[in-house]
Amino acid sequence: MVDEKEKDSTEQKIIAAAKQVFHEKGLDGARMQDIADKAGINKALLHYYFRSKDKLFEMIFREAVARLIPKVGILFLEDVPLFEKIEKFVDFYIAMLIENPYLPLFVMNEIQKESGREFLEGIFNGKKPAVHVLAKQIEEEVAKGNIKPIKPMQLTMNMVSMCIFPFMGRPMIKLLWDINEEQFMQAMEERKKHVVQFIIDSIRK
Structure with a gap:
Protein backbone atom coordinates (compact mmCIF):
# COMPACT_ATOMS: atom_id res chain seq x y z
CA MET A 1 0.00 0.00 0.00
CA VAL A 2 1.31 3.46 -0.90
CA ASP A 3 2.14 5.64 2.09
CA GLU A 4 0.17 8.94 2.02
CA LYS A 5 3.32 11.08 2.40
CA GLU A 6 5.02 9.12 -0.36
CA LYS A 7 1.91 9.50 -2.54
CA ASP A 8 1.82 13.27 -2.01
CA SER A 9 5.55 13.51 -2.72
CA THR A 10 5.21 11.53 -5.95
CA GLU A 11 2.22 13.59 -7.08
CA GLN A 12 4.14 16.81 -6.47
CA LYS A 13 7.12 15.47 -8.43
CA ILE A 14 4.81 14.61 -11.32
CA ILE A 15 3.08 17.98 -11.25
CA ALA A 16 6.40 19.87 -11.14
CA ALA A 17 7.76 17.76 -14.00
CA ALA A 18 4.57 18.16 -16.04
CA LYS A 19 4.63 21.94 -15.61
CA GLN A 20 8.18 22.04 -16.94
CA VAL A 21 7.42 19.76 -19.90
CA PHE A 22 4.22 21.62 -20.81
CA HIS A 23 6.12 24.88 -20.49
CA GLU A 24 8.79 23.65 -22.90
CA LYS A 25 6.67 21.68 -25.39
CA GLY A 26 3.02 22.64 -24.93
CA LEU A 27 0.17 20.15 -24.70
CA ASP A 28 0.57 18.71 -28.20
CA GLY A 29 4.35 18.35 -28.04
CA ALA A 30 4.52 16.85 -24.55
CA ARG A 31 4.48 13.07 -24.06
CA MET A 32 3.69 11.11 -20.92
CA GLN A 33 7.13 9.49 -21.24
CA ASP A 34 8.73 12.96 -21.15
CA ILE A 35 6.88 13.74 -17.93
CA ALA A 36 7.78 10.38 -16.37
CA ASP A 37 11.46 10.85 -17.26
CA LYS A 38 11.50 14.38 -15.85
CA ALA A 39 9.84 13.17 -12.62
CA GLY A 40 12.28 10.24 -12.33
CA ILE A 41 9.56 7.58 -12.34
CA ASN A 42 8.36 4.94 -14.78
CA LYS A 43 5.47 5.53 -17.15
CA ALA A 44 3.26 2.93 -15.47
CA LEU A 45 3.50 4.78 -12.15
CA LEU A 46 2.68 8.05 -13.90
CA HIS A 47 -0.49 6.48 -15.35
CA TYR A 48 -1.37 5.17 -11.89
CA TYR A 49 -1.53 8.75 -10.61
CA PHE A 50 -2.84 10.47 -13.75
CA ARG A 51 -4.80 8.61 -16.42
CA SER A 52 -3.92 10.89 -19.33
CA LYS A 53 -1.84 13.85 -20.42
CA ASP A 54 -5.00 15.89 -21.01
CA LYS A 55 -6.24 15.30 -17.46
CA LEU A 56 -2.88 16.29 -16.02
CA PHE A 57 -2.74 19.41 -18.19
CA GLU A 58 -6.29 20.38 -17.19
CA MET A 59 -5.60 19.91 -13.48
CA ILE A 60 -2.43 22.02 -13.57
CA PHE A 61 -4.02 24.91 -15.42
CA ARG A 62 -7.31 24.84 -13.52
CA GLU A 63 -5.25 25.26 -10.35
CA ALA A 64 -3.27 28.10 -11.96
CA VAL A 65 -6.46 29.94 -12.91
CA ALA A 66 -7.87 29.35 -9.45
CA ARG A 67 -4.76 31.02 -7.95
CA LEU A 68 -4.84 33.89 -10.43
CA ILE A 69 -8.44 35.06 -9.92
CA PRO A 70 -8.34 35.71 -6.14
CA LYS A 71 -5.04 37.59 -6.40
CA VAL A 72 -6.43 39.83 -9.14
CA GLY A 73 -9.42 40.51 -6.89
CA ILE A 74 -7.12 41.50 -4.02
CA LEU A 75 -5.23 43.88 -6.32
CA TYR A 93 -0.37 39.20 -14.58
CA ILE A 94 2.67 38.90 -16.84
CA ALA A 95 4.67 37.12 -14.13
CA MET A 96 1.83 34.59 -13.82
CA LEU A 97 1.79 34.08 -17.59
CA ILE A 98 5.58 33.65 -17.71
CA GLU A 99 5.17 30.89 -15.14
CA ASN A 100 2.18 29.43 -17.04
CA PRO A 101 2.57 30.47 -20.70
CA TYR A 102 -0.14 28.11 -21.94
CA LEU A 103 -2.72 29.42 -19.47
CA PRO A 104 -4.44 31.86 -21.90
CA LEU A 105 -4.94 29.16 -24.54
CA LEU A 120 -15.90 30.33 -15.19
CA GLU A 121 -18.37 30.04 -12.32
CA GLY A 122 -16.29 27.23 -10.86
CA ILE A 123 -13.12 29.31 -11.12
CA PHE A 124 -14.74 32.39 -9.59
CA ASN A 125 -16.32 30.22 -6.89
CA GLY A 126 -18.98 32.87 -6.30
CA LYS A 127 -16.40 35.64 -5.94
CA LYS A 128 -15.78 37.50 -9.17
CA PRO A 129 -12.90 40.03 -9.12
CA ALA A 130 -14.15 43.37 -7.76
CA VAL A 131 -14.08 45.18 -11.10
CA HIS A 132 -16.65 47.66 -9.75
CA VAL A 133 -14.07 48.90 -7.22
CA LEU A 134 -11.52 49.52 -9.97
CA ALA A 135 -14.23 51.08 -12.15
CA MET A 153 -14.25 48.48 -19.08
CA GLN A 154 -12.15 49.75 -22.00
CA LEU A 155 -9.16 50.54 -19.79
CA THR A 156 -9.37 47.14 -18.09
CA MET A 157 -9.60 45.34 -21.44
CA ASN A 158 -6.57 47.29 -22.66
CA MET A 159 -4.57 46.18 -19.63
CA VAL A 160 -5.55 42.51 -19.88
CA SER A 161 -5.22 42.19 -23.67
CA MET A 162 -1.76 43.79 -23.73
CA CYS A 163 -0.60 41.26 -21.16
CA ILE A 164 -2.21 38.23 -22.78
CA PHE A 165 -1.70 38.71 -26.53
CA PRO A 166 2.05 37.91 -26.73
CA PHE A 167 1.42 34.57 -25.02
CA MET A 188 8.10 39.28 -21.61
CA GLU A 189 10.03 40.38 -18.52
CA GLU A 190 10.85 43.64 -20.31
CA ARG A 191 7.23 43.93 -21.38
CA LYS A 192 6.09 44.49 -17.79
CA LYS A 193 7.52 48.02 -17.88
CA HIS A 194 6.52 48.69 -21.48
CA VAL A 195 2.85 47.83 -20.91
CA VAL A 196 2.64 49.90 -17.74
CA GLN A 197 4.24 52.91 -19.44
CA PHE A 198 2.03 52.55 -22.52
CA ILE A 199 -1.20 52.31 -20.49
CA ILE A 200 -0.32 55.20 -18.19
CA ASP A 201 0.82 57.42 -21.06
CA SER A 202 -2.46 56.70 -22.85
CA ILE A 203 -4.57 58.07 -19.98
CA ARG A 204 -2.27 60.61 -18.32
CA LYS A 205 -3.25 64.25 -18.84
Missing part, protein backbone atom coordinates in the same frame (compact mmCIF):
# COMPACT_ATOMS: atom_id res chain seq x y z
CA PHE A 76 -8.45 45.59 -7.38
CA LEU A 77 -9.39 46.13 -3.72
CA GLU A 78 -6.06 47.62 -2.65
CA ASP A 79 -6.19 51.22 -1.44
CA VAL A 80 -3.39 52.53 -3.66
CA PRO A 81 -3.23 55.21 -6.41
CA LEU A 82 -4.55 54.15 -9.82
CA PHE A 83 -1.18 54.23 -11.58
CA GLU A 84 0.37 52.07 -8.87
CA LYS A 85 -2.54 49.64 -9.14
CA ILE A 86 -2.03 49.38 -12.90
CA GLU A 87 1.68 48.69 -12.36
CA LYS A 88 0.98 45.98 -9.77
CA PHE A 89 -1.68 44.37 -11.95
CA VAL A 90 0.51 44.22 -15.06
CA ASP A 91 3.55 42.97 -13.14
CA PHE A 92 1.56 40.19 -11.46
CA PHE A 106 -6.28 26.75 -21.92
CA VAL A 107 -8.77 29.32 -20.62
CA MET A 108 -9.87 30.33 -24.12
CA ASN A 109 -10.46 26.70 -25.07
CA GLU A 110 -12.48 26.07 -21.90
CA ILE A 111 -14.72 29.12 -22.14
CA GLN A 112 -15.57 28.37 -25.79
CA LYS A 113 -17.09 25.02 -24.82
CA GLU A 114 -20.77 24.58 -24.01
CA SER A 115 -19.74 24.24 -20.38
CA GLY A 116 -17.73 27.48 -20.55
CA ARG A 117 -20.00 29.36 -18.17
CA GLU A 118 -19.80 26.52 -15.64
CA PHE A 119 -16.01 26.59 -15.95
CA LYS A 136 -15.18 53.51 -9.40
CA GLN A 137 -11.54 54.51 -8.91
CA ILE A 138 -11.13 55.14 -12.65
CA GLU A 139 -14.33 57.19 -12.80
CA GLU A 140 -13.18 59.28 -9.81
CA GLU A 141 -9.83 59.99 -11.44
CA VAL A 142 -11.60 61.05 -14.65
CA ALA A 143 -13.98 63.30 -12.67
CA LYS A 144 -11.04 64.95 -10.89
CA GLY A 145 -9.37 65.63 -14.22
CA ASN A 146 -6.36 63.51 -13.32
CA ILE A 147 -6.69 61.22 -16.35
CA LYS A 148 -8.26 61.44 -19.77
CA PRO A 149 -11.91 60.35 -20.08
CA ILE A 150 -12.08 56.59 -20.59
CA LYS A 151 -14.64 53.92 -19.78
CA PRO A 152 -13.42 51.57 -17.03
CA MET A 168 -1.47 33.77 -27.36
CA GLY A 169 0.69 34.69 -30.35
CA ARG A 170 3.88 33.19 -28.94
CA PRO A 171 4.76 30.84 -31.87
CA MET A 172 4.19 33.63 -34.40
CA ILE A 173 6.26 36.15 -32.44
CA LYS A 174 9.14 33.69 -32.05
CA LEU A 175 9.06 32.89 -35.76
CA LEU A 176 8.80 36.49 -36.97
CA TRP A 177 11.60 37.76 -34.75
CA ASP A 178 13.68 34.58 -34.99
CA ILE A 179 14.02 34.21 -31.22
CA ASN A 180 14.15 31.17 -28.97
CA GLU A 181 12.11 30.45 -25.83
CA GLU A 182 14.63 32.07 -23.50
CA GLN A 183 14.70 35.26 -25.58
CA PHE A 184 10.91 35.33 -25.72
CA MET A 185 10.66 35.08 -21.93
CA GLN A 186 13.24 37.85 -21.54
CA ALA A 187 11.12 40.02 -23.82
Whole structure:
Protein backbone atom coordinates (compact mmCIF):
# COMPACT_ATOMS: atom_id res chain seq x y z
CA MET A 1 0.00 0.00 0.00
CA VAL A 2 1.31 3.46 -0.90
CA ASP A 3 2.14 5.64 2.09
CA GLU A 4 0.17 8.94 2.02
CA LYS A 5 3.32 11.08 2.40
CA GLU A 6 5.02 9.12 -0.36
CA LYS A 7 1.91 9.50 -2.54
CA ASP A 8 1.82 13.27 -2.01
CA SER A 9 5.55 13.51 -2.72
CA THR A 10 5.21 11.53 -5.95
CA GLU A 11 2.22 13.59 -7.08
CA GLN A 12 4.14 16.81 -6.47
CA LYS A 13 7.12 15.47 -8.43
CA ILE A 14 4.81 14.61 -11.32
CA ILE A 15 3.08 17.98 -11.25
CA ALA A 16 6.40 19.87 -11.14
CA ALA A 17 7.76 17.76 -14.00
CA ALA A 18 4.57 18.16 -16.04
CA LYS A 19 4.63 21.94 -15.61
CA GLN A 20 8.18 22.04 -16.94
CA VAL A 21 7.42 19.76 -19.90
CA PHE A 22 4.22 21.62 -20.81
CA HIS A 23 6.12 24.88 -20.49
CA GLU A 24 8.79 23.65 -22.90
CA LYS A 25 6.67 21.68 -25.39
CA GLY A 26 3.02 22.64 -24.93
CA LEU A 27 0.17 20.15 -24.70
CA ASP A 28 0.57 18.71 -28.20
CA GLY A 29 4.35 18.35 -28.04
CA ALA A 30 4.52 16.85 -24.55
CA ARG A 31 4.48 13.07 -24.06
CA MET A 32 3.69 11.11 -20.92
CA GLN A 33 7.13 9.49 -21.24
CA ASP A 34 8.73 12.96 -21.15
CA ILE A 35 6.88 13.74 -17.93
CA ALA A 36 7.78 10.38 -16.37
CA ASP A 37 11.46 10.85 -17.26
CA LYS A 38 11.50 14.38 -15.85
CA ALA A 39 9.84 13.17 -12.62
CA GLY A 40 12.28 10.24 -12.33
CA ILE A 41 9.56 7.58 -12.34
CA ASN A 42 8.36 4.94 -14.78
CA LYS A 43 5.47 5.53 -17.15
CA ALA A 44 3.26 2.93 -15.47
CA LEU A 45 3.50 4.78 -12.15
CA LEU A 46 2.68 8.05 -13.90
CA HIS A 47 -0.49 6.48 -15.35
CA TYR A 48 -1.37 5.17 -11.89
CA TYR A 49 -1.53 8.75 -10.61
CA PHE A 50 -2.84 10.47 -13.75
CA ARG A 51 -4.80 8.61 -16.42
CA SER A 52 -3.92 10.89 -19.33
CA LYS A 53 -1.84 13.85 -20.42
CA ASP A 54 -5.00 15.89 -21.01
CA LYS A 55 -6.24 15.30 -17.46
CA LEU A 56 -2.88 16.29 -16.02
CA PHE A 57 -2.74 19.41 -18.19
CA GLU A 58 -6.29 20.38 -17.19
CA MET A 59 -5.60 19.91 -13.48
CA ILE A 60 -2.43 22.02 -13.57
CA PHE A 61 -4.02 24.91 -15.42
CA ARG A 62 -7.31 24.84 -13.52
CA GLU A 63 -5.25 25.26 -10.35
CA ALA A 64 -3.27 28.10 -11.96
CA VAL A 65 -6.46 29.94 -12.91
CA ALA A 66 -7.87 29.35 -9.45
CA ARG A 67 -4.76 31.02 -7.95
CA LEU A 68 -4.84 33.89 -10.43
CA ILE A 69 -8.44 35.06 -9.92
CA PRO A 70 -8.34 35.71 -6.14
CA LYS A 71 -5.04 37.59 -6.40
CA VAL A 72 -6.43 39.83 -9.14
CA GLY A 73 -9.42 40.51 -6.89
CA ILE A 74 -7.12 41.50 -4.02
CA LEU A 75 -5.23 43.88 -6.32
CA PHE A 76 -8.45 45.59 -7.38
CA LEU A 77 -9.39 46.13 -3.72
CA GLU A 78 -6.06 47.62 -2.65
CA ASP A 79 -6.19 51.22 -1.44
CA VAL A 80 -3.39 52.53 -3.66
CA PRO A 81 -3.23 55.21 -6.41
CA LEU A 82 -4.55 54.15 -9.82
CA PHE A 83 -1.18 54.23 -11.58
CA GLU A 84 0.37 52.07 -8.87
CA LYS A 85 -2.54 49.64 -9.14
CA ILE A 86 -2.03 49.38 -12.90
CA GLU A 87 1.68 48.69 -12.36
CA LYS A 88 0.98 45.98 -9.77
CA PHE A 89 -1.68 44.37 -11.95
CA VAL A 90 0.51 44.22 -15.06
CA ASP A 91 3.55 42.97 -13.14
CA PHE A 92 1.56 40.19 -11.46
CA TYR A 93 -0.37 39.20 -14.58
CA ILE A 94 2.67 38.90 -16.84
CA ALA A 95 4.67 37.12 -14.13
CA MET A 96 1.83 34.59 -13.82
CA LEU A 97 1.79 34.08 -17.59
CA ILE A 98 5.58 33.65 -17.71
CA GLU A 99 5.17 30.89 -15.14
CA ASN A 100 2.18 29.43 -17.04
CA PRO A 101 2.57 30.47 -20.70
CA TYR A 102 -0.14 28.11 -21.94
CA LEU A 103 -2.72 29.42 -19.47
CA PRO A 104 -4.44 31.86 -21.90
CA LEU A 105 -4.94 29.16 -24.54
CA PHE A 106 -6.28 26.75 -21.92
CA VAL A 107 -8.77 29.32 -20.62
CA MET A 108 -9.87 30.33 -24.12
CA ASN A 109 -10.46 26.70 -25.07
CA GLU A 110 -12.48 26.07 -21.90
CA ILE A 111 -14.72 29.12 -22.14
CA GLN A 112 -15.57 28.37 -25.79
CA LYS A 113 -17.09 25.02 -24.82
CA GLU A 114 -20.77 24.58 -24.01
CA SER A 115 -19.74 24.24 -20.38
CA GLY A 116 -17.73 27.48 -20.55
CA ARG A 117 -20.00 29.36 -18.17
CA GLU A 118 -19.80 26.52 -15.64
CA PHE A 119 -16.01 26.59 -15.95
CA LEU A 120 -15.90 30.33 -15.19
CA GLU A 121 -18.37 30.04 -12.32
CA GLY A 122 -16.29 27.23 -10.86
CA ILE A 123 -13.12 29.31 -11.12
CA PHE A 124 -14.74 32.39 -9.59
CA ASN A 125 -16.32 30.22 -6.89
CA GLY A 126 -18.98 32.87 -6.30
CA LYS A 127 -16.40 35.64 -5.94
CA LYS A 128 -15.78 37.50 -9.17
CA PRO A 129 -12.90 40.03 -9.12
CA ALA A 130 -14.15 43.37 -7.76
CA VAL A 131 -14.08 45.18 -11.10
CA HIS A 132 -16.65 47.66 -9.75
CA VAL A 133 -14.07 48.90 -7.22
CA LEU A 134 -11.52 49.52 -9.97
CA ALA A 135 -14.23 51.08 -12.15
CA LYS A 136 -15.18 53.51 -9.40
CA GLN A 137 -11.54 54.51 -8.91
CA ILE A 138 -11.13 55.14 -12.65
CA GLU A 139 -14.33 57.19 -12.80
CA GLU A 140 -13.18 59.28 -9.81
CA GLU A 141 -9.83 59.99 -11.44
CA VAL A 142 -11.60 61.05 -14.65
CA ALA A 143 -13.98 63.30 -12.67
CA LYS A 144 -11.04 64.95 -10.89
CA GLY A 145 -9.37 65.63 -14.22
CA ASN A 146 -6.36 63.51 -13.32
CA ILE A 147 -6.69 61.22 -16.35
CA LYS A 148 -8.26 61.44 -19.77
CA PRO A 149 -11.91 60.35 -20.08
CA ILE A 150 -12.08 56.59 -20.59
CA LYS A 151 -14.64 53.92 -19.78
CA PRO A 152 -13.42 51.57 -17.03
CA MET A 153 -14.25 48.48 -19.08
CA GLN A 154 -12.15 49.75 -22.00
CA LEU A 155 -9.16 50.54 -19.79
CA THR A 156 -9.37 47.14 -18.09
CA MET A 157 -9.60 45.34 -21.44
CA ASN A 158 -6.57 47.29 -22.66
CA MET A 159 -4.57 46.18 -19.63
CA VAL A 160 -5.55 42.51 -19.88
CA SER A 161 -5.22 42.19 -23.67
CA MET A 162 -1.76 43.79 -23.73
CA CYS A 163 -0.60 41.26 -21.16
CA ILE A 164 -2.21 38.23 -22.78
CA PHE A 165 -1.70 38.71 -26.53
CA PRO A 166 2.05 37.91 -26.73
CA PHE A 167 1.42 34.57 -25.02
CA MET A 168 -1.47 33.77 -27.36
CA GLY A 169 0.69 34.69 -30.35
CA ARG A 170 3.88 33.19 -28.94
CA PRO A 171 4.76 30.84 -31.87
CA MET A 172 4.19 33.63 -34.40
CA ILE A 173 6.26 36.15 -32.44
CA LYS A 174 9.14 33.69 -32.05
CA LEU A 175 9.06 32.89 -35.76
CA LEU A 176 8.80 36.49 -36.97
CA TRP A 177 11.60 37.76 -34.75
CA ASP A 178 13.68 34.58 -34.99
CA ILE A 179 14.02 34.21 -31.22
CA ASN A 180 14.15 31.17 -28.97
CA GLU A 181 12.11 30.45 -25.83
CA GLU A 182 14.63 32.07 -23.50
CA GLN A 183 14.70 35.26 -25.58
CA PHE A 184 10.91 35.33 -25.72
CA MET A 185 10.66 35.08 -21.93
CA GLN A 186 13.24 37.85 -21.54
CA ALA A 187 11.12 40.02 -23.82
CA MET A 188 8.10 39.28 -21.61
CA GLU A 189 10.03 40.38 -18.52
CA GLU A 190 10.85 43.64 -20.31
CA ARG A 191 7.23 43.93 -21.38
CA LYS A 192 6.09 44.49 -17.79
CA LYS A 193 7.52 48.02 -17.88
CA HIS A 194 6.52 48.69 -21.48
CA VAL A 195 2.85 47.83 -20.91
CA VAL A 196 2.64 49.90 -17.74
CA GLN A 197 4.24 52.91 -19.44
CA PHE A 198 2.03 52.55 -22.52
CA ILE A 199 -1.20 52.31 -20.49
CA ILE A 200 -0.32 55.20 -18.19
CA ASP A 201 0.82 57.42 -21.06
CA SER A 202 -2.46 56.70 -22.85
CA ILE A 203 -4.57 58.07 -19.98
CA ARG A 204 -2.27 60.61 -18.32
CA LYS A 205 -3.25 64.25 -18.84
